[in-house]
Amino acid sequence: xxxxxxxxxxxxxxxxLVLTSLVILLIWTTVxxxxxxxxxxxxKLRLQEEANYIITEVQxxxxxxxxxxxxxxxxxxxxxxxxGPISDRAISRGxxxxxxxxxxxxxxxxxxxxxxxxxxxxxxxENDRLKVEITTIISRYKLH
Numbered sequence: 001x002x003x004x005x006x007x008x009x010x011x012x013x014x015x016x017l018v019l020t021s022l023v024i025l026l027i028w029t030t031v032x033x034x035x036x037x038x039x040x041x042x043x044k045l046r047l048q049e050e051a052n053y054i055i056t057e058v059q060x061x062x063x064x065x066x067x068x069x070x071x072x073x074x075x076x077x078x079x080x081x082x083x084g085p086i087s088d089r090a091i092s093r094g095x096x097x098x099x100x101x102x103x104x105x106x107x108x109x110x111x112x113x114x115x116x117x118x119x120x121x122x123x124x125x126e127n128d129r130l131k132v133e134i135t136t137i138i139s140r141y142k143l144h
Contacts, residue, residue, distance in 0.1 A: 047122050047132040057091050062138045066110045072100045096123040115139040
């Protein structure tokens with residue numbers, strides 16, 4: 001007479017292992033995709049924040065300095081020769097600013113129409129496909 005045996009066969013154990021491995025692989029792939037997406041979005045957000053900071057700072061400089069110069073190199077934006085209360089300094093560094101267009105001569109912010117076109121292009125140093133471009137007009141309050 002055959003006895004009833006308790007337990008699982010080798011085939012059942014292998015089937016459970018294969019199914020568990022597939023579920024773990026699916027979860028792992030989803031988590032890794034989410035992490036990669038999150039890192040990319042965080043870098044984009046940092047670029048946008050830096051662009052907003054630079055535009056705000058250039059606007060402040062334009063309103064407080066009578067004359068000044070902006071120097072934009074590949075990795076730095078600097079203020080020099082400010083005729084006003086702001087000292088020469090770096091506005092931003094650590095990003096690629098290639099493609100930024102601005103007035104390269106001394107800017108006279110006190111003239112009647114002191115509005116200047118400014119296109120800021122910031123590119124991530126690690127991934128040149130991550131880029132923020134802002135085109136704006138830097139202006140000064142006019143007193144009549």
